[in-house]
Amino acid sequence: MWCIYLFITWALLSSLPQMVGVVGLEVHAQIQSTSKLFSGSHVRFLAPPNSLVSHFDASLPGTLPVLNRRCVEAAVLTGLALNCTINRKSLFDRKHYFYADMPAGYQITQQRVPIAVNGMLVYSHFEGRRRNQVVTKSVKIKQIQLEQDSGKSLHDDEQSQTLIDLNRAGVGLMELVMEPEMCCGEEAAAAVRELQLILQALGTCQANMAEGQLRVDANVSVHRPGEPLGVRTEVKNINSVRHLAKAIDYEIQRQMEVLQSAGKVLNETRAFDSKSGNTIPMRDKEGLQDYRFMPEPNLPPLFVYESKASVPAGVDPAQVVVIDRLSAQLPELPSVKRTRLVETYGILQEHSFTLVNEDGLMDYFENVVQTTKAEPRKVIGWVIKELMGNLNSQNLKVSQSPISPCALAELINLAESGHISSSTAKQVFQEMWKAPEKTVGQIVKEQDLWMINDKEELQKICRRIVDSHPEEVQIIRRGNKKVLNKLMGEVQRETKGRTDPVQVRAILEKMVS
DSSP: OHHHHHHHHHHHHHHSOOOEEEEEEEEEEEOOOSBOSSSOOBOOTTOOTTSSOOTTTTTOTTOOOOOOHHHHHHHHHHHHHTTOEEOSEEOOEEEEOOOTTOTTSEEEEOSSSOSEEEEEEEEEEEESTTSOEEEEEEEEEEEEEEEEOOOEEEEETTTTEEEEEOSSTTOEEEEEEEEEEEOSHHHHHHHHHHHHHHHHHHTSOOOOGGGTSEEEEEEEEEEOTTSOOOOOEEEEEEOSHHHHHHHHHHHHHHHHHHHHTTOOOOOEEEEEETTTTEEEEEEEOSSOOOOOOEEOTTSOOEEOBSSGGGSOTTSOGGGSOBHHHHHTTOOOOHHHHHHHHHHHHOOOHHHHHHHHHSTTHHHHHHHHHHHOSSOHHHHHHIIIIIIHHHHHHTTOOGGGOSSOHHHHHHHHHHHHTTSSOHHHHHHHHHHHHHOTTSOHHHHHHHTTOOOOOOHHHHHHHHHHHHHTOHHHHHHHHTTOGGGHHHHHHHHHHHTTTOSOHHHHHHHHHHHHO
């Protein structure tokens, strides 16, 4: 009887649809501005502790916030790039909670009416065994709100004390809330990477996660399709795209295992431990915290205007935020760049992602293409394999390359014109990398790397190789043409790759026939 019960239970469970992950993101992007959101204090990474703190940042009595127009423009520009509706009137609120690094005891944010709502982020990621199938998806942006950052707590375990650095307190943030429409870490990582590129193109956020300019909270749950969403956990302050993908995938798997063992997923906040690859509990969220939101009494409603003509009489248009003026400043966004690269140069779609994702690489590629006579598909090979291979091995940025686009174009032109072989060109590239002060011509001349085009000289070299390999010649004559490749290799070795393989093969075939 017990066996029958187990079999029925197993049959029922196996007939249910598989559980899937559901992921939503909250992204905090530090606005690229010289001063903070509500004070004139400068913003600078790695400044001495508490050296960039105004009276308002320290919450001294009697100090009042003054809104930074640059931060408002950055939020509107970001909203336009993400196809958001820009609220012509938005409001500021106080969110009350106590942290030692938030001296006011509250954060100024936009809870009721944020500056932008109902946007869309389109992103792509790679699938397939060779990771060369590009899949494009989208996720809704619920809202973008302006808010101030907190300071930073520095824990000294040796002396059992916590020190407070208020340099970051009051720095302007954009909080972007993405709807729970992603299913795994790979999708979330691709969305954040695309957002990084957009923010960098706009100049609204440098988006350097290592420096805390972009911080991500992931809301993760699991459920069976068709059923209500499961209890979610929040993984806080993830500081790299790679860690984001790992944290989400681990959390999805953990929740599935909890439910499959008849356990209960807790509504809690967790942190990602990059060493173990696990998420660990921080605090539970079962008791909902009362943030006691209230309108910010020291800030009036924030108005933005559609056009210069809509600005009220008596108000200087240069002193307010005008949407039309910002729309005209929108640069070419990453998705548009990739499409243009594929259509203009005929390169593969996956190569367009590499060019756009690496800072400065697209400009480098286009400079080479404009200077060389070679086809763009050949140039892309040099840029991705040779240039990026060397840069990655030495952990260098494109801007730090010792070989300029002009120098690489000169090298490619020499190979294309037949003055040097393709294998020699790669050899010259490595010499250029070591000695960037030398020109391509100097290296080729010094090492005598010019192609051997003299037919008589080539025949003499081939004759020596044929005469010194009688056994291989007999094998070829008996019908094994593959051995001819060995003779060709010997010619290449003797000439240091300075011969045309097609020409050498023709001469050798004639000699051994």
